[in-house]
Amino acid sequence: MFAISFITFHREVVAQIVTVQKLYPVKLSSFGQVQPGLGKYGTILANYHAEVLQLKKYIRAYLILALFSGLIIALDQYTKWLVRSNLQMWTDSWAPWDWLMPYARIVHVPNTGVAFGMFQGLGNLFAVLIIIVSLVIIYIYPRVPESDWSLRLAMGFQLSGAVGNLIDRLTIGHVTDFISVGNFAVFNVADSSVVVGTFILILGVWIQERNEKKNNANSPSPEEEMRSTSTGSMNISEDYEQ
Numbered sequence: 001m002f003a004i005s006f007i008t009f010h011r012e013v014v015a016q017i018v019t020v021q022k023l024y025p026v027k028l029s030s031f032g033q034v035q036p037g038l039g040k041y042g043t044i045l046a047n048y049h050a051e052v053l054q055l056k057k058y059i060r061a062y063l064i065l066a067l068f069s070g071l072i073i074a075l076d077q078y079t080k081w082l083v084r085s086n087l088q089m090w091t092d093s094w095a096p097w098d099w100l101m102p103y104a105r106i107v108h109v110p111n112t113g114v115a116f117g118m119f120q121g122l123g124n125l126f127a128v129l130i131i132i133v134s135l136v137i138i139y140i141y142p143r144v145p146e147s148d149w150s151l152r153l154a155m156g157f158q159l160s161g162a163v164g165n166l167i168d169r170l171t172i173g174h175v176t177d178f179i180s181v182g183n184f185a186v187f188n189v190a191d192s193s194v195v196v197g198t199f200i201l202i203l204g205v206w207i208q209e210r211n212e213k214k215n216n217a218n219s220p221s222p223e224e225e226m227r228s229t230s231t232g233s234m235n236i237s238e239d240y241e242q
Contacts, residue, residue: 061142065156072160076189077167080176083108093180104179109186111175127169130162137162150204157197164190 087094087108095101137159144151165188168175177186 058142061146062138065138065141065159068156069160069163072157072189072193073164073167076160076164076193079189080168080178083176083178087178104181106178107180107186109177109180111177111186112173124169127166130166130169134159134162134166148204150200150207154197154201154204157193157200161190161192161194161197164188164193 083106086092087106089108089110092108093101094106095104137155141152141155141159144155146152165175175188175190177188177191179188179192180186
């Protein structure tokens with residue numbers, strides 16, 4: 001949506017920029033500033049430059065998100081393909097060592113619910129919800145400050161997990177779960193990605209709150225500032241009287 005609006009703005013302004021550069025030669029490196037003497041054309045150049053910078057920022061953010069999420073989604077789909085190709089549904093199981101079988105194993109279990117086998121039979125409803133959540137993440141991601149790395153990383157993991165399971169629902173009608181540990185619910189790489197993203201999000205919020213408390217503890221309270229200001233004023237007054 002942003003790209004479409006930018007292209008429309010670009011088409012409208014290019015003709016004016018060409019006219020301005022013919023009348024008043026302007027270096028490209030100065031596009032970020034309103035040129036004196038150009039009037040509204042200087043503002044047009046500055047706005048155009050701001051739009052270009054914002055578009056570059058969005059493109060960079062989306063490239064990072066696509067690369068990160070693409071790798072996890074590819075791993076998720078590849079492992080599910082291996083399971084579907086080599087293990088019969090419900091019956092077969094595999095482990096690299098026989099002694100590991102009672103504790104952890106690879107199985108082939110269809111899941112029409114959500115992560116870890118919950119809410120069976122509601123796959124279509126959750127597919128719609130996953131699409132909405134994925135679109136929200138895609139929209140919000142480039143607007144998150146680059147300094148907020150935990151939120152960006154969490155959103156990347158959660159988008160990867162959501163899309164990985166969504167592909168299953170749209171192509172085969174159910175999600176392929178295959179990682180079985182003890183008596184815990186069977187899950188897959190996409191489920192793990194969602195859990196990791198949630199953990200990172202909680203960890204990031206905790207770190208941010210801890211840093212805020214630390215900064216507040218180091219900064220003087222309003223009462224201390226007033227006391228310090230009052231003391232300074234009294235010292236100045238005494239020096240003046242002397």
